[in-house]
Amino acid sequence: MPTIKLTRPKLNVGEKIYFGALIKGFFLTMMHAVKSLRGKSYGAEGLASSGLGVTMQFPEQRWDDHMPEYYRGAPTLVTDEQGRERCVSCQLCEFICPPKAIKIIPSEIPSDDKWAKVEKRPFEFDIDMTRCIYCGMCEEVCPEQAIYLRKDYLITGTSRAEMVHDKKKLYEIGGVRVGLVNKWNELK
């Protein structure tokens, strides 16, 4: 292949004076501003902009309808279709959790319980949402597919205590997840 030696282009007088480029720049900036005002900025549609720039204006407009499938929101506990807690408190998520946000106190299931043959269930299951980094490792490591990252992203609270999701709250957000593991189901 022939080798081409590139040289830096020489500027002509008009380019050296610089003012032409400045004025061109002003027009460019101004056109961009007008575009932004009309909500025609590049990418405004895909980002569901509010009609001013590409920004979505939060309390009135929400991500909810535009949330991608793979979005990782708040980690939650789920029950299966029979209403059984899937979590068997193996504590794998507690150990894998990078910021140590999960705390589990395991407990036995009394023998007269419907799910007595299941090994254990958590007595307490706390996720500290001020520490959670939404990495999704707990979901990946869970052998029982009991913990899932849902699409909830508005996790707010007025105190630290309020930001700790306990078992009740986790099941409340998590809800029921159908299918998947049903090794504890006698009817399967």
Added chain:
Amino acid sequence: MPEVVTATLIDLAIIITKIVAFTFMVVLPLVPLSVYFERRFSAIIQDRVGPNRVGIPLTLFGAKKDFHLFGLVQPIADGLKLFLKEDFTPDHVRKAFYWLAPVLTVVPALITVCVVPFGPDVTLFGRTEKLVIADLDVGPLFIFAISSLTVYGITLAGWSSNSKFPFIGGVRSTAQMISYEICLGLSVIPVLLYFGDLNLNNIVQEQADNGWLLLPFWTDGKLSLPSLQTTLFMIPAFIAFIIFTVSIFAETNRMPFDLPECETELVGGYHTEYSSMKFAMFFMGEYAAMVIGSALIITLFLGGWSAGFGFDEAIANFSIGDFRIGGFIHVGIFLTKLLVFILFFILVRWTVPRFRYDQLMKLGWVIFFEAALINVFLAALIIAAPGMASTITVIGLILLAVVTAAIIWVAKVSEPPAKVLRA
């Protein structure tokens, strides 16, 4: 009470009213307004929204909806925040100068307001008053003299902070101010030669009657093509306008010349060690300087308070009963122009990248200084030409061309050859 005393008291009252009205009710509110415009316009340029929420919180008083006012109340909220913040004075600073510096940046900017003409004269209660605080006959000189004092504030802030980044910022500011003050002073000489007057109010009146300096398309209030001399004078006027505008940018430390406080190199520049209200005062001084700078450009080149195209006479004489209050309409026109120019300041900020320090110095000393100097002679030649023999004019032109060529040649030769950075 003797009549002299009464008259003096009335005069005093009028002066105080003017000071309060123009400084504290026109220019100071313009500062938060320009901060708002800066934030909003910057946001729009960058595809964002900007502050559009803070308004009158009616829901606090039980109403259904807040009145958001496009976020116009945001600067007040900002000011309140700065006011309530801890005013922290580091242990290592030189206290007296550290406290003095913010004041020294705000005060000169606000003093210069007093010679800016906001409008023509108005007649109220049988008294005719000019809409300018002090009708000085040395307007532009006064503004240059006072506004260059702001650099003391910046330099003192840099030095008294006793820490490296503010210090570098202060030193840079000094060097920059000296370089651009010269261009500022020289570039305005053609304008003063043209008007033959140093009173800003008369300059604007002249422009209202005979066309703005950069738009001379009417004479004696009637639309007409400019004379040959005026047309030719547009060349030096335009050069002066460019040099003056760029120098004002450098004087007010705005982009692309904001080297004394460039965030990427000097953290916060000269106000790194400042917080709370002291920081706010630097901020205010900077924006007040910007407002005054635009006011000066508008006054000298773009017709000040005049609406142009021969409407000024009619507007100025607009009266209700005995009160000739057309001047207040002119104040509105002036403020509109001012806001447009402030928007231009912001547009420049987001268009032109920051100059390197040696480029800044070269632009000031090698290009603008010479250009302004040649421009003075060119303007003088054009103004003097009708009264001189044509041979003298031609000789003058040739001399000017030779001098210009010589200066360009010297500038070119003295420039060090570009270094080869890589072997």
